[in-house]
Amino acid sequence: MRTRVLSAPLWYGLLLTGLTAGSLMLGSSALAAGEVLEGTGAMLGLCEPLERSTQAIVELRVWRALCTLGVGAALALSGGLIQGLFRNALASPSLIGVTGGASLGAACAILIVGGYAPRLVLESSVGLDALLVPLFSFVMALCTTALVAWIASARGRASVTTLLLVGIAVNMCVSGAFATIQYLTLEEWEVSRAILAWTFGTLDDRSGFHCLTVFASLAVSTLAVPFVARELDLLKGGEEDAEALGVDVARTKRVALVAAALAASAAVAVAGQIAFVGLVVPHLLRLFGQHSYRQLLWHALPAGAAFLLGADVLQRWLFGAGALQPGVMMSLVGGPFFLFLLVRSRREVSTW
Amino acid sequence: MVNQLVARDVCFGYPFGPRVLHGVSLELVRGELVSLVGPNGSGKSTLLRCMAGLAELEAGEILLDDKPLRSGSARERALQVAVVPQFLPSLFDVRVEDFVLGGRYARIDRWVGPKAGDREAIESSLVACDALECRGRAMSELSGGQRQRVVVARAIAQEAAVLLVDEPTTSLDPDHQVTIFELLARLASEGRIVLVVTHELNLAAQFSTALAVLHEGRLVARGSVDALMRGEVLTPVYGERLHFGRTDDGCPFVVPRARLARRPQG
Numbered sequence: 001m002r003t004r005v006l007s008a009p010l011w012y013g014l015l016l017t018g019l020t021a022g023s024l025m026l027g028s029s030a031l032a033a034g035e036v037l038e039g040t041g042a043m044l045g046l047c048e049p050l051e052r053s054t055q056a057i058v059e060l061r062v063w064r065a066l067c068t069l070g071v072g073a074a075l076a077l078s079g080g081l082i083q084g085l086f087r088n089a090l091a092s093p094s095l096i097g098v099t100g101g102a103s104l105g106a107a108c109a110i111l112i113v114g115g116y117a118p119r120l121v122l123e124s125s126v127g128l129d130a131l132l133v134p135l136f137s138f139v140m141a142l143c144t145t146a147l148v149a150w151i152a153s154a155r156g157r158a159s160v161t162t163l164l165l166v167g168i169a170v171n172m173c174v175s176g177a178f179a180t181i182q183y184l185t186l187e188e189w190e191v192s193r194a195i196l197a198w199t200f201g202t203l204d205d206r207s208g209f210h211c212l213t214v215f216a217s218l219a220v221s222t223l224a225v226p227f228v229a230r231e232l233d234l235l236k237g238g239e240e241d242a243e244a245l246g247v248d249v250a251r252t253k254r255v256a257l258v259a260a261a262l263a264a265s266a267a268v269a270v271a272g273q274i275a276f277v278g279l280v281v282p283h284l285l286r287l288f289g290q291h292s293y294r295q296l297l298w299h300a301l302p303a304g305a306a307f308l309l310g311a312d313v314l315q316r317w318l319f320g321a322g323a324l325q326p327g328v329m330m331s332l333v334g335g336p337f338f339l340f341l342l343v344r345s346r347r348e349v350s351t352w
Numbered sequence: 353m354v355n356q357l358v359a360r361d362v363c364f365g366y367p368f369g370p371r372v373l374h375g376v377s378l379e380l381v382r383g384e385l386v387s388l389v390g391p392n393g394s395g396k397s398t399l400l401r402c403m404a405g406l407a408e409l410e411a412g413e414i415l416l417d418d419k420p421l422r423s424g425s426a427r428e429r430a431l432q433v434a435v436v437p438q439f440l441p442s443l444f445d446v447r448v449e450d451f452v453l454g455g456r457y458a459r460i461d462r463w464v465g466p467k468a469g470d471r472e473a474i475e476s477s478l479v480a481c482d483a484l485e486c487r488g489r490a491m492s493e494l495s496g497g498q499r500q501r502v503v504v505a506r507a508i509a510q511e512a513a514v515l516l517v518d519e520p521t522t523s524l525d526p527d528h529q530v531t532i533f534e535l536l537a538r539l540a541s542e543g544r545i546v547l548v549v550t551h552e553l554n555l556a557a558q559f560s561t562a563l564a565v566l567h568e569g570r571l572v573a574r575g576s577v578d579a580l581m582r583g584e585v586l587t588p589v590y591g592e593r594l595h596f597g598r599t600d601d602g603c604p605f606v607v608p609r610a611r612l613a614r615r616p617q618g
C-alpha cells in the first residue's frame with residue numbers, strides 16, 4: 001500500500017514529462033530538442049531567446065502543451081466531483097449547464113467581435129477576440145451553472161434529482177438560444193464559421209492568458225478537494241445517511257458544485273467542447289481500482305492531464321497536419337466508450 | 353455523558369403527503385433498550401428519523417439532555433447519535449472497511465486522517481457483529497445478512513451515546529438475530545440509549561427493557577415487556593391473528609396464526 005502511494009507521483013511525473021516533451025517536439029516545423037529547451041528557457045528568462053520565428057514556434061508549443069495539461073486536469077477533476085455529487089458514474093459537467101453556457105457565451109463574443117455590437121466595442125476590437133471569446137464563455141458557463149443551482153434550490157433544499165432536471169431544462173433553453181444565434185448568422189460566412197469552429201474545441205494558438213485562466217481556476221477548485229472528498233464517499237449511501245454520519249450535506253454539495261463548475265468552465269472556455277474528458281477519466285481511474293473519491297479526485301488531476309495531452313500527442317503523431325481537433329476526437333472515442341460503460345454497468349446491476 | 357433523549361409532542365408529515373406522526377412523546381433513558389413496535393406504516397421509521405434529528409418537525413421537539421437536537425451541526429449530532437438505516441443503496445464500489453470507517457467520520461480530523469484508535473474501533477465493532485471476515489470485501493459482494501451486520505457495525509464504530517436502529521434483523525438467520533439483539537442489549541447495559549424498530553416481537557420481548565407501541569402515528573403504550581406483550585394491548589394494534597403465550601421460564605411470546613386455529617388434516 002505504502003509503496004503504491006509513494007510511487008504514483010513518480011509515475012505520473014515521468015508520464016507527464018514524457019508527454020510534454022513529445023508535445024513540444026511535434027509540429028509542422030522540425031525543431032531540435034536543444035532548440036526547444038533553449039526556447040523554453042528563454043521564456044523563463046534563463047537564457048537568450050532564439051531566432052525570432054523559432055522562438056515564436058517554441059512559445060506557441062509551450063502554451064499549447066501547458067493549456068492541454070491544465071484543461072485535461074480541470075475536466076477530469078470536475079467530472080469526478082460531478083459524479084460524486086450526482087452519485088452517478090455517468091454524470092459529466094455538461095449536466096449542470098457548463099458546456100451549453102460556454103457555447104452561448106462564445107457565440108455572443110463572436111457576434112460582438114464580428115460586428116454585431118455597438119461601435120464602441122468594435123473600434124477597439126483589434127486582438128480583442130482572443131480574450132473576449134474565452135472570457136465570455138467562461139462567465140456564461142458559470143452563470144448558467146449558477147442559474148441551474150439557483151432554480152434547483154429555490155424551494156429550500158435542492159435534491160440532486162431536481163438539480164439534474166433543472167440542468168436538463170436550462171441546457172435546453174441555452175442550446176435553443178445558441179441555435180438561434182447560429183441560425184440567424186447562417187448567411188454570415190465568417191461569423192457562422194467561427195461559431196461552428198469553436199464548438200469543435202481547439203488547442204491551437206493558445207496564449208499565456210488561456211493558461212492563466214485554466215490554471216487559476218484549477219487551483220481554486222483543487223483547494224476544495226480536501227473539503228469534499230470524504231464527504232462524497234459518504235454520500236454514496238444517500239444524503240440522509242451521510243447527514244446521520246455527520247456530513248454537512250448542503251455545504252458539501254455547494255462546494256463540490258462550485259469547484260466543478262469553476263474548473264469545467266475554465267477548461268471549456270479555453271479549449272472548447274471537450275467536456276467528455278470529465279466523464280472518461282474518472283472511469284479509467286475506477287478501472288484501475290480507484291473507487292474512493294479520497295484517492296480518485298487527486299489522481300484525476302495528473303491522469304486527466306496525461307489523458308488529454310497523450311491523446312493530443314498521439315493523434316498529431318499519427319495524422320500530422322491532418323489531425324482532428326480534440327473536441328472532435330474526444331466525441332469519436334468517447335461515444336463508444338460511453339456505450340461500453342452503459343453496457344458494463346447494466347451487467348453489474350443485473351448480477352446484483 | 354448523555355442521560356436522555358426525549359421526543360415531545362412530535363408531529364411530522366412528508367411534503368404533499370398525509371401527516372405521519374400525531375403528537376408522539378417518547379422518553380429514552382440511559383441504560384435502556386427500548387423496542388419500538390407497531391404494524392407496517394404506523395410511523396416507526398419516521399419517528400426514528402425524527403429522533404435522529406434527520407427530519408424537520410412540523411411541531412414538537414427532540415431534546416437530547418434538555419437541549420434541542422437540531423440546534424447543533426450534523427457533526428456534533430453524529431458524535432452523540434448513531435443511526436442504523438433500514439435501507440441503503442447497493443454501494444458497488446465501497447469496501448467494507450471503508451464503509452465502517454464512515455462511522456468514524458465525525459471523529460476523524462480532516463487533515464490528519466484515521467488514527468490507530470479508529471482502526472481499532474472498526475475492527476472491534478466488526479468483531480462484535482460477527483462480520484470481521486467481510487472486512488476486505490466490497491459491500492455489493494456481501495449476502496443480505498452480512499451486509500446488515502456490517503451496517504450495524506458501522507453504527508457501533510461511531511461510539512455514540514444514542515443508538516437508533518431500524519429493523520436490524522430483517523435479513524438475518526435466527527442465530528444472527530440473537531447476536532445482534534445481544535449486542536444491542538449489552539450496549540444498552542453499558543450505559544447507552546438504544547432504540548430498536550423491529551417486527552421481531554419475541555426477540556424484543558427477550559432483550560428489551562421496555563416496549564413502545566406505535567399505531568397510526570400515535571404512541572399507544574410504553575412500558576415493560578410483561579405489561580405490554582398481551583392480547584389486550586397488541587390485538588387492537590396488530591389485529592386478531594396473534595396467539596400469545598409464555599415460555600417455560602415465563603418469557604412472553606407471540607405467534608401469528610389463522611383466526612380459526614385450523615390445522616392441515618392428515
